[in-house]
Amino acid sequence: xxxxxxxxxxxxxxxxKIAKIEGRLAERLETPAADDACPAENxxxxxxxxxxxxxxxxxxxxxxxxxxxxxxxxxxxxLDRALGGGLPLAALTEIHGAETRNCGAIAGFTLSxxxxxxxxxxxxxGPVLWIGTHEALHEAGFPYAAGIETFFGxxxxxxxxxxxxxxxxxxxxxxEAIRLAGxxxxxxxxxxxxxxxxxxxxxxxxxxREAGRPVxxxxxxxxxxxxxxxxxxSVAPAPSALRHTLAGPLKSSIxxxxxTVAIDKSPAARPGRFILEWNADECAFTDRETPEIRAKIPLxxxxxxxxxxxxxxxxxxxxxxxxxxxxxxxxxxARGQRPAHRGSRRTG
Amino acid sequence: xxxADARAMHPFIDIVEADGKADRRLxxxxxDWCDRYTPLVALDDDNDDSIGLFLDITGCTHLFSGxxxxxxxxxxxxxxxxxxxxxGIASTVGAAWAAAHITGRAIIDPGEEAAFLAPLPLAALRIGAAIxNRLESVGLRTxxxxxxxxxxxxxxxxxxxxxxxxDQTLGHLDEAVSPRLPVAPLSVDRHLAEPVTQLxxxxxxxxxxxxxxxxxxxxxxxxxxxxALTLFRVDGAVSRICVGTSHPLxxxxxxxxxxxxxxxxxxxxxxxxxxxxxxxxSVPSSEPFEVEQTDLAEKSEQNEPDLCLFIDRLRARLGxxxxxxxxxxxxxxxxxxxxxxxxxxxxxxxxxxxxxAEYRSQRERPIRLLRPPEPVHVPATEIxxxxxxxxxxxxxxxxxxxxxxxxxxxxxxxxxxxxxxTRDYYRVxxxxxxxxxxxxxxxxxxxxxxxxWFMQGIFA
Numbered sequence: 001x002x003x004x005x006x007x008x009x010x011x012x013x014x015x016x017k018i019a020k021i022e023g024r025l026a027e028r029l030e031t032p033a034a035d036d037a038c039p040a041e042n043x044x045x046x047x048x049x050x051x052x053x054x055x056x057x058x059x060x061x062x063x064x065x066x067x068x069x070x071x072x073x074x075x076x077x078x079l080d081r082a083l084g085g086g087l088p089l090a091a092l093t094e095i096h097g098a099e100t101r102n103c104g105a106i107a108g109f110t111l112s113x114x115x116x117x118x119x120x121x122x123x124x125x126g127p128v129l130w131i132g133t134h135e136a137l138h139e140a141g142f143p144y145a146a147g148i149e150t151f152f153g154x155x156x157x158x159x160x161x162x163x164x165x166x167x168x169x170x171x172x173x174x175x176e177a178i179r180l181a182g183x184x185x186x187x188x189x190x191x192x193x194x195x196x197x198x199x200x201x202x203x204x205x206x207x208x209r210e211a212g213r214p215v216x217x218x219x220x221x222x223x224x225x226x227x228x229x230x231x232x233x234s235v236a237p238a239p240s241a242l243r244h245t246l247a248g249p250l251k252s253s254i255x256x257x258x259x260t261v262a263i264d265k266s267p268a269a270r271p272g273r274f275i276l277e278w279n280a281d282e283c284a285f286t287d288r289e290t291p292e293i294r295a296k297i298p299l300x301x302x303x304x305x306x307x308x309x310x311x312x313x314x315x316x317x318x319x320x321x322x323x324x325x326x327x328x329x330x331x332x333x334a335r336g337q338r339p340a341h342r343g344s345r346r347t348g
Numbered sequence: 349x350x351x352a353d354a355r356a357m358h359p360f361i362d363i364v365e366a367d368g369k370a371d372r373r374l375x376x377x378x379x380d381w382c383d384r385y386t387p388l389v390a391l392d393d394d395n396d397d398s399i400g401l402f403l404d405i406t407g408c409t410h411l412f413s414g415x416x417x418x419x420x421x422x423x424x425x426x427x428x429x430x431x432x433x434x435x436g437i438a439s440t441v442g443a444a445w446a447a448a449h450i451t452g453r454a455i456i457d458p459g460e461e462a463a464f465l466a467p468l469p470l471a472a473l474r475i476g477a478a479i480x481n482r483l484e485s486v487g488l489r490t491x492x493x494x495x496x497x498x499x500x501x502x503x504x505x506x507x508x509x510x511x512x513x514x515d516q517t518l519g520h521l522d523e524a525v526s527p528r529l530p531v532a533p534l535s536v537d538r539h540l541a542e543p544v545t546q547l548x549x550x551x552x553x554x555x556x557x558x559x560x561x562x563x564x565x566x567x568x569x570x571x572x573x574x575x576a577l578t579l580f581r582v583d584g585a586v587s588r589i590c591v592g593t594s595h596p597l598x599x600x601x602x603x604x605x606x607x608x609x610x611x612x613x614x615x616x617x618x619x620x621x622x623x624x625x626x627x628x629x630s631v632p633s634s635e636p637f638e639v640e641q642t643d644l645a646e647k648s649e650q651n652e653p654d655l656c657l658f659i660d661r662l663r664a665r666l667g668x669x670x671x672x673x674x675x676x677x678x679x680x681x682x683x684x685x686x687x688x689x690x691x692x693x694x695x696x697x698x699x700x701x702x703x704x705a706e707y708r709s710q711r712e713r714p715i716r717l718l719r720p721p722e723p724v725h726v727p728a729t730e731i732x733x734x735x736x737x738x739x740x741x742x743x744x745x746x747x748x749x750x751x752x753x754x755x756x757x758x759x760x761x762x763x764x765x766x767x768x769x770t771r772d773y774y775r776v777x778x779x780x781x782x783x784x785x786x787x788x789x790x791x792x793x794x795x796x797x798x799x800x801w802f803m804q805g806i807f808a
Contacts, residue, residue: 101744101806104783107715108808141716141806145674145686148715151808156674160691164666173662173670182655237781239749252750254777257808278808 076285084268090212092205092229097220103140105237109259110216112278114185115152119283126182127158131173132189134163178207189218202228232265238275380586388527402525429584442517446472466492473513535630536560543582543623554607557629558600571596571637580626591664594656596637609665714785714805721802732792735774751776783807
């Protein structure tokens, strides 16, 4: 109780106000506070915390008669905790990627969520509808049902694609499709900017909330715009782990897909950055942060150059773990040995 | 007469080249417009020197209060469009043709054909100029003269075609008029005193027409599988708007919704001009309508009707192949292994296609496929037939951190015509963790240009 009680009260008042504006009720919001307090009581703070909280969440009923947000646990402990239990099912979820070339990771992460959703659902579920503009689907590659089946266990029969020429039409199709009980989830893929983003996302979110089914909004190569979605995550690719064989990790192989997921916005308002691995066989995420997995990962997932320097540096930031041991500096010239033209030019 | 002679006689004459195709287009647009009188409209383009239209108005005249009123109405409307129409009505095609071409504006009662044709020249019989000249050279100058002549010698000297035409004209032989468009089994019209221009008005018209249509469909126990809305503009242009449905439909509200989407998609290319004065809603194809049992809470067992309506609306607005269903095909070539079909509710892939789950390769395939594969510039590989060390794709340089492969995929021998090179696929991961599927087309061979590399897919 070392925290400033007055500041905390202000935060709660503000959250309550936001919840009122967004149409959510305050009951949901008390859980993060309880969660916050948990590490103090239970310093080990792990999965048991979630297990105790989750049932209480699901029994809450809102004043307007709708059940409280049903959450889909992602299976990754860290991510679930940061999200306050899991992914809200009756809501719009935005999944952002910085560049179109990251679309493999963005689509992969979305499909893994959809795959968990289909698996969690009981007997017969409808198809997943994937909507996109022709431009987005052409630039990023058309979804390929064969690969989706191998990696995410979603059969071609439970996939439907809709390509439209205009963004407005794609939004219209998405809005209409959310209502239908025939679809288990709707994925809308948009490349570039979304005009009047707040309005468009609000419409999608309201419909998703009414229908009680998730809508995933995939956005890449666009600016970060205001959104009405309660949850926004940005996804980037991460170097995959090595393949496991009986004889240990297979050298220089490409194993399970991995994603770097950062929470930009969530109702629990806790930021986080996770590296998740997708296990297709068990249809579950593995958090790479857990020590037993970390032990299996070689320290440097990117092999060092054999000889000579690279023609060009890798673009963007490297998201892998920094190697624990320093780079062997044998190949790099020492600071003093650098060519003269690389030094400061202001001397002359 | 040549152009020079014509110019000599009339120095200020305008010379315009004949354009048969444009004439035909005009005639077809007029035929479209004539749909307002009867659905059975045929073009008369047997011979080049006469262009006209045949309208089978059997059973239609009462809608225009008689034949004479019909002719009046048609002449006036054509005149307003800038055409001088010559119209004849008769119980045979030939007699009507003669009435329109020779006398103009004539109504021949049934049985009066012979009396009407007798004083007319031979041109009234729709026979070729060669036969006509030969008949005239022997003194047979009118149709009546031919009718009076014994038939056997005529057939022997001038061929059977002459008597055949004569019999058709007099009604002894049937002559079929083949309509341009298939006739819809059901259609309802609404003539408007004041032309409408607004889309909202047209939607309201559709609602009114579909209520009328519903009664007809119920009487036949059918529902519409396709609907066509024909709008006749006052200046003669006709626009046809068609929508398809995925299950038999007769609810006016649903029909109105479908047309709402279709009209919303048309807004840009929709030209109402001076307005539409006639709207027709027709059902080109229909199917038996099965009434579904609902429980007491008015809930049916399936949610398909909703889905059907959604699919129909989507198609009405975005086209038939707007929504696609992937279907696995027995092929090992990646781009052919999955094909996309327009989604149809009732359509189930046949057993052979559905049962190929074990056939589908368990190898890792990308989750997104580039169609067509994009060329990639690969400066170097470590060993000739090995994976690339780095590559340039979409003007960006990628350094390959790890790679797996090759997986060699040969073209299907039963399909390829010439020797297509094999493809060696590599799964590569770049320094940032993006995983791609590259292939090399062909092999490195001495004396041949280096094989090309392509990017085909993106992994999760």
